[in-house]
Amino acid sequence: MANDRLRALEEVENQIATILQCAGNIVLELSKDKHNASFLDRQLSQFTGSVNRVETDLSSQIRYLTQVATGQPHDGSTYSARKDCQMALNRAEYARVKLGELGRTCELMLDPQP
Amino acid sequence: MANQRALPQSKESLLQNYNKRLKDDIRSILDNLTEIIKTAKVEEETQVSRATQAEQDHYEMHVRAANIVRAGESLMKLVSDLKQFLILNDFPSVNEAISLQNQQLRSLQDECDKKLTSLRDEIAIDLYELEEEYYSSSYSQWDGTDLPLCEAYRRRDSWASPDRDPTFGSAPGGTEDADGPDSRETTPKHHLNGHGTTTSTDKP
Numbered sequence: 184m185a186n187d188r189l190r191a192l193e194e195v196e197n198q199i200a201t202i203l204q205c206a207g208n209i210v211l212e213l214s215k216d217k218h219n220a221s222f223l224d225r226q227l228s229q230f231t232g233s234v235n236r237v238e239t240d241l242s243s244q245i246r247y248l249t250q251v252a253t254g255q256p257h258d259g260s261t262y263s264a265r266k267d268c269q270m271a272l273n274r275a276e277y278a279r280v281k282l283g284e285l286g287r288t289c290e291l292m293l294d295p296q297p
Numbered sequence: 298m299a300n301q302r303a304l305p306q307s308k309e310s311l312l313q314n315y316n317k318r319l320k321d322d323i324r325s326i327l328d329n330l331t332e333i334i335k336t337a338k339v340e341e342e343t344q345v346s347r348a349t350q351a352e353q354d355h356y357e358m359h360v361r362a363a364n365i366v367r368a369g370e371s372l373m374k375l376v377s378d379l380k381q382f383l384i385l386n387d388f389p390s391v392n393e394a395i396s397l398q399n400q401q402l403r404s405l406q407d408e409c410d411k412k413l414t415s416l417r418d419e420i421a422i423d424l425y426e427l428e429e430e431y432y433s434s435s436y437s438q439w440d441g442t443d444l445p446l447c448e449a450y451r452r453r454d455s456w457a458s459p460d461r462d463p464t465f466g467s468a469p470g471g472t473e474d475a476d477g478p479d480s481r482e483t484t485p486k487h488h489l490n491g492h493g494t495t496t497s498t499d500k501p
Contacts, residue, residue, distance in 0.1 A: 213337040252386040254308045264402040271409040
């Protein structure tokens, strides 16, 4: 859910870049002696669409934040679960070490070094 | 909105500021581009000379283009601020991320413990067989205080069955067998798995 909203904001950034690029293309085309009307229309429609989309998306994001923001810091954490998991991994590592020692002891018993 | 909670003044003013910045930047981009397009129109009659008018138009277009770029940069900064605000204050998504992480960690812990438990069961089976082999051989130095695992299982099975086999569980420490499971449990000297204090006693 959080990733969706962050991706939507990244899409808004791409739209802002599109706005500036379209504005630049329009000015560039106007600077020529002979204008390509169809090109100007396409760039202008793309510019207008991007501006509307940016305004709509950012307004909806601000509206959502107005609804969910509490002003308080979040107190949740994953510390306890992470600690329990770390202890489980330590148990497994300890068992592995002990079994390794047992294996080496058995090898020494079976094949003692002269 | 009737359901809107009373936010702290700082958060509310911050969000209002975001709205204002959005409106101002969008308005700036639209107005400046509109004026550039209007200025691009060739006027036949001008109040000053053509050169002067051209120079003025050129400078105005530069300024308006710079305003468009500035407004675009301001919008990017606004998006960055919104991302930061979202990460810090979007509690539903933060709660979901925390619960997902907890779930993954707990499943990893359960898997680890399950594998350790199965390993323990396998090793217990092997240990049972090894002890049975060892304590029935002539190399055993069992003095009766340490109860091997195989012997403990045998005695437990014999107690659990209604007919007690008197020959069952014969061990050098056999005088203690008649007491039954209660004394077995209360006697602190008996150790399972062959661990505990071993006294060097000679076996016949």
